[in-house]
Amino acid sequence: MTTAQHTPKLTARGAATRTRIVAATANLVREHGAAGTSLDDVMAASRTSKSQLYHYFTNKEDLLRAVAWQQTDRIVEAQRPELDQLDSLAGLRRWRDKFVAARDEAQNVGGCPLGSLASELADGDPQTRTVLQKCFTAWTSPLLMGLTAMRDQGRLRPDADPDALAEAIMTALQGGLLLSNTYRSSRPLARALDMAIDHVASFATSREAAVA
Amino acid sequence: MTTAQHTPKLTARGAATRTRIVAATANLVREHGAAGTSLDDVMAASRTSKSQLYHYFTNKEDLLRAVAWQQTDRIVEAQRPELDQLDSLAGLRRWRDKFVAARDEAQNVGGCPLGSLASELADGDPQTRTVLQKCFTAWTSPLLMGLTAMRDQGRLRPDADPDALAEAIMTALQGGLLLSNTYRSSRPLARALDMAIDHVASFATSREAAVA
DNA sequence: CAAAAACTGGACCATCAAGTCCAGTTTTCT
DNA sequence: AGAAAACTGGACTTGATGGTCCAGTTTTTG
Structure with a gap:
């Protein structure tokens, strides 16, 4: 989605x-x-x-806001192929597997680039908090798309709330990353995402069950 | 549980x-x-x-480790009555309600005292990380107790894994608190905990269903 | 009742932080 | 070409910060 930040006049350099x-x-x-x-x-x-830092940004906070956008872009970009196919339980599971594998490759060091930023800055100035909200929303958006598609295609029951499901998955993801980072093990993340996907599955219709 | 920190010789003062x-x-x-x-x-x-600070603690990190213990004690103490009765779906729901209400009272400002500490310090020195792990484990312990009791009493199916369930609940809690703090709304936390409890419920036997 | 140990006060230090300022260079636009 | 705007370098200011040191007081203990 490339979260554009309005920077009026800039030469190539x-x-x-x-x-x-x-x-x-x-x-x-x-x-x-x-x-x-x-x-x-x-x-x-x-x-x-x-002087260059202060030429492009008004202060450190401003720079950090730009970083939040960029982290979001990076995350979404890195997960691109999987994020675009979150319209089935199988797709969700592929995403989960990729994610967990990536964390293991990184030895579960370092939390979520966006999550830690949020944890550090969410209590600061409101402008920054607003940016963080939008970043989370942007990241959740592909989830929401996929789940909405699933419901519209009758793979989820009509009473499934894609919004609530997407948000719940994101909380599981964030909590999982925090605990995984602390314990240096992907286990909490894996369990969290399994729970979240099971939760989605509990709204699946027989049509989806056939596919899954 | 009062996580005791070995401090050898100390006068009352x-x-x-x-x-x-x-x-x-x-x-x-x-x-x-x-x-x-x-x-x-x-x-x-x-x-x-x-000089007093450095008399009782070797450095700031050391002090922060003591703080982690104390935060854990505080959290567990504050949730005491509910945490001791997490041995039924009804008990879990009471705990959830209390927790969400408390966050709303605080206007959803400030994340989890332990979670933010972990986010900030987990990538630091290993000694501190170890303490954080123990803190999370201590906090999760009542959950584990309750779920184990439920399974032993036949209210959860034998294939339910109390350890996995407790950890999943904690991840939902942490992720929920992070998002709730960022969005200044208890909604993400509520959804996360609802998902977690539904997940536990999916392992419930008819005996528990009758009680719930 | 000493002597040892526990405890306290606060000056001091080296370092590093964000942010300011201004003089100079490069690019853009007419 | 030439003025305006965009861009760059780096010295400098101001104020924290974690940590050290030592001299002095209080409490415990043999």
């Missing part, structure tokens, strides 16, 4: 610099958290100077 | 001071996060001096 800053910051934040990332770190990692 | 420090730090951390809480803040809030 300017745009490149801005991108470099955001990308570098995103990496640092993913590893050390927002509070653990200083602007000096950002300068070093992006090969820029203070 | 010393113990009081130590307690005061931990309690004050816990409050500050709950409001501003670990990184957002300075030792000067702690000194002011606990009416102590630097």
